[in-house]
Amino acid sequence: MKSLMKKGWRPVLVLLLLFFLWETASRIFEIPAWLLPAPSQIWKVGVAEWPSYQHHLFATIRLTLIGFSIGTLVGIVVASCLHLLPLVREACYPLIVLSQNIPIIVLAPLLVIWFGFGMLPKIIIITLVCFFPIVIAALDGFRQTDSDLMHYMKMAGASRAQLFKKLEWPHALPSVFSGLKISATYSVMGAVIAEWLGASEGIGVYMTLASSSFRTDRVFVAIFLIMILSLLFFACIHLLEKKVVKWKPEEN
Structure with a gap:
């Protein structure tokens, strides 16, 4: 650190x-402000119009946290099941990879048709964006478990559940946090995409309104808010990793 x-x-x-x-x-x-506003102008607009978009910011943060939490839970559960059940992994792993080839911007309108304009389709979008990096990172972490330690614990009579809980899961934690950090940044993007589809509030809504009224400065305010949220979210996961994975060597 x-x-x-x-x-x-x-x-x-x-x-x-x-x-x-x-x-x-x-x-x-x-350069005209409507084409490319200067950073100083973007800063002035961001400070002056804070009361008009703060509720949009808090709505995006709330949606991101909910979607990321569910995506993390789903990703860890799926990765654990695929690791503990090799036959299921062989059958479902290609389908999980194929699911990421479907553009979210194309899938999102279908989710709105199926589930309406409420919170559910938005959470599904963020979950789909988040769970894949976690699943892949966790599976890689499980596969990289030290074979000598695995052999030693088997010789000591450890059960399959004990191997997973005492050896494989702790060994996979650094990889899991790598997936969490990727998903943390993706979750903000997923929340904004979800808000484009019919939300009443959020940074995505604020950006859409600004773009339709040719307020380029407000569009850049929204862009910078998204970037700051992603960085803060990434930093929070990084700090949590330092608290949980204490045995991981410090990066040079």
Whole structure:
């Protein structure tokens, strides 16, 4: 964590440099605000209009947390079942991979037709986006369990349940958290896509209204809010990983 904080100034410096170049180019070439607003203008709009979009932000956060929680639970349960039941894994693993080849933007209208405009189709969309990285990462973690330790525990008379609980699951935790961090960023995107389809509030709704009224500055405010949410969500999962997986060596 300390090494991460020490290196954190580098991406911040690059980001500040990009904003500086963006601001300079907007002023020198006099780019119209409706085409590409300057970062300073986006900041002013974001601060000034906070009361008008804060409820959209909180709605997206709530939807993201619910969908991510369900997606995480489904992903871990599916991965555990596929690992413990090899025949089921052989039969269902290709179907899980194929399910990710269906574009969410195409599947989403069908979910609205089947389940209406309530919360359920939105949660299903986020769950579909989140569970796949968790399933794949967890299965990889289970497969990478130390074979010598596995042999030793079998020689000691450990049952299949004990092997899974005491050895395979703890060994897979770093991989599971890798999948969680990927899903955390995907969940925000999934929530925004779900909100495009007929929600009454959320960052996706705010972005749609801003785009239809040609308020490009508000569109960029929504984009930056989505990016910040994704980064904060990723950071929370990273901190949780440091608390739970204490035996994992610190990254250089």
